[in-house]
Each structure stands twice: as C-alpha cells, then as structure tokens.
Amino acid sequence: SQQGEEDPQALSIQEGENATMNCSYKTSINNLQWYRQNSGRGLVHLILIRSNEREKHSGRLRVTLDTSKKSSSLLITASRAADTASYFCATVIPGAGSYQLTFGKGTKLSVIP
C-alpha cells in the first residue's frame, strides 16, 4: 500500500523558476527521503530528513518536515531543464524490522527551457 501521497501529480514550470512538491504520509516515521527518477529508470537518492529534523538543505534542494501534520515538502530553486523527472517521497517506518522504503506515486516535474 502507498504510505506517501505526493502533490501535485504533475507540475510544469519555466527554467529558472522554483518548483515545490508536497508529500503527505499516514503513520509515524523514522525518516523521510526524496528520490528522483528519470524516464522510468533507476531512482537517485536526493535527501534524507529524520523525524527530529524540521528542515534540510542540499545544493538547490530544500526539504521541510512537519511531523504534526505528517507532511513534507521539496523545493527545487532556480530549476533547470535537467531537473525534468519524477520525484518520489519515501518513508521508513519504525519497528518494521527492515529498512523498507514505502513510496508515494510521485510528482512528474517538467522544466521548460
């Protein structure tokens, strides 16, 4: 079953603009991660934020986490055409016994040159 739900499902922006994607989840988590997938190929890990963190930065990426609302957002600043991809949030649930990632359905981002 899907733990996370990304919003919007699709997003189209001009190069240079910022892109914001949101993720909501249902149960308590150990951490939340964002991954990128180009054209149905392998996923690339972008950033991990732990349940006791509120904000994290990595280059042009900024992730926030609100555990009271069970939600996270991914902001990509100054977008480039190469950022065109699907973005997934994934959660790790405490006590699952394994590092099982539970993914949402993703947000498809198109950056128009």
Added chain:
Amino acid sequence: ETGVTQSPTHLIKTRGQQVTLRCSSQSGHNTVSWYQQALGQGPQFIFQYYREEENGRGNFPPRFSGLQFPNYSSELNVNALELDDSALYLCASGRETQYFGPGTRLLVL
C-alpha cells in the same frame, strides 16, 4: 552512477513462465532490496536481504522469491508469471539510504 547493476535490462515472457532477475550491489553493501514499479506508480517493496537472509517482505505472494549470495549479489525469481507482473523491477543496495540500479523491464504476454 550508483555502482548497482542489473541484468537483463529488458525481458519478455509469457504467462505461466518463470523468470530470474539479477543484481550486483554496490561494493561494501550487505543489504539488498527489491522493488516492483508498475507504470505510473511508485515502487512497491518486495523483500530485503541482509547477509544472505531475508529480512523483511512486502505484500507479495510466495511465487516471488529471492536469494542473496556471499558476495552480496542477489536474484529475484518469479514463478507462474501473470500479466500483472509486467513492471520495472528495481534492485537497491544499502540500508537507510538506498542506491538503485537501472532496473529490469519485464513484459508478460
């Protein structure tokens, strides 16, 4: 490049057949996970192997089975293929942060 490789890249099978997919994990990683990704969906966890033992399983029937070898490479076996098994199969090495291979695209006719 994650250092995780998968073979084959594409595969076509017919209903009822069996398939074996292979994965070589990133050097030093003793944990391998397999995911199934249907078109337009997020990846779904199939199972995870840690030091050659199954260490967690998702909601998949027993006809999905796996192995992990002493060098930490892994196989996913699917018996009695069904049309709904058509998907991208992803292997990932690592534990908390997972490094994904490029996937094997399986089409069942």
